[in-house]
Amino acid sequence: MNQPSKSVALHIGAHKTTTTHLQRSFLMQNEALIRAGVRYYGPDSLRTSGRGIADLFGLTGGGTTSGRSPVEQRDFMLKDGHRLVLSEENFIGVLHDREGRINAPLYPRAQERVAALAEAVDAGPIDVLVGVRNPASFLVSAYGQALMGGHQISFDAYLRMNPLSQIYWPGLIARMRCIPNVGRITVWRFEEYRWRFHKICAAMMGSDVSIRIKPIPDAIHAGLSTLAIQHALAQTDTADFGSTVEQARALYPVSKVYPKFAPFSHAQLTQAESDYEQQMDAIARISDVTILRS
Secondary structure (H helix, E strand, O other): OOOOOOEEEEEOOOOOOOHHHHHHHHHHOHHHHHHOOEEEEOHHHHOOOOOOHHHHOOOOOOOOOOOOOHHHHHHHHHOOOOEEEEEOHHHHOOOEOOOOOEOOOOOOOHHHHHHHHHHHHOOOOEEEEEEEOOHHHHHHHHHHHHHHOOOOOOHHHHHHHOOHHHOOHHHHHHHHHOOOOEEEEEEEEHHHHHHHHHHHHHHHHOOOOOOOOOOOOOOOOOOOEHHHHHHHHOOOOOOOHHHHHHHHHHHOOOOOOOOEOOOOOHHHHHHHHHHHHHHHHHHHOOOOEEEOOO
16 A cells, blocks of 8 residues: 655644644644654644754754754654644744734744745645634733733733734735645634534644544633732732732632633624624635635
C-alpha cells in the first residue's frame, strides 16, 4: 500500500478560541496519531528556546537552529509519517503589544509569516486552520488575558484602545487566501467548537486519516468573574499585577456565586452578534474557504 503524499497543516489559532483545549486533546492522542502517520507539534514543543516554528524552519534570516535545511527539518519532524501538523497561535503574532493594544488589522504579519513557512516546507499547498469568535466575547476574553499579562487597566479604558470594530475576521482569512502556497482554509466558530470538534480534528489530520481524537474532558481557562476583576483592580500596591489577578481568580472563580465578567449591554451584544453574522457571510464568500457546519 502506497504511503500518502507528504502534507502540512498549520493551525494558527486564533487566540481565545479554545486553542489550548484542541492542542491538549491532540497531545493526549499522540501515540495513535503517530501510528496513523500524523506527526503533531504544539506549544509544548514549539515554545522552547530555539524551537519555535520560525527557528526550526529558518524564517528569521539566520538559518535553521538545527543546521538542517527547511526541507530536511520538515522530513526530520515527519520521521516516517506523511502529515505534519503544527499548532501554534503565537506564530502569527501575539495578541497584545506591550501597552495592551490589539494590533490592527488583526495579526498584521500573519500573511508574511505563513507565506514564508509554506515556501520553506516545500510540501505543496499547506492547509491552514483557524477558529474565529464573536467580537464582543473575544474582547472580554482578551481583556482577561491582558489583565493576567500584567496590564492594570479598566475594561472601559481597554475598550477605548481596542474597539469592537477592529475585530474583523474576514480580513485575516482574506490575507491567508492571498498566499500562493496555501491550499485549503478551514474556519470554525468558537461558539460551535464543541459540536464541530471531530470535524476540526479531521481537517487537521487530513483526508487520509480516519482516527477520532477524544476531547479532553476539562475546560481550559475558565475566565474571570466580575468580583475577581474588581478585587484585582482595587489593589494599589502590587509589583506583579498578573499574579494578583491569578490570586483573585482563585479566590472568586466563575460560578453561580461569582458570575462571569460580562460588561456589554444587551443592545451591544445584539449588535455584535449581527456584525458577527455579517463577518461570517463575508468569509463564506472568500474562495476555497470551508466553514465547518453541521
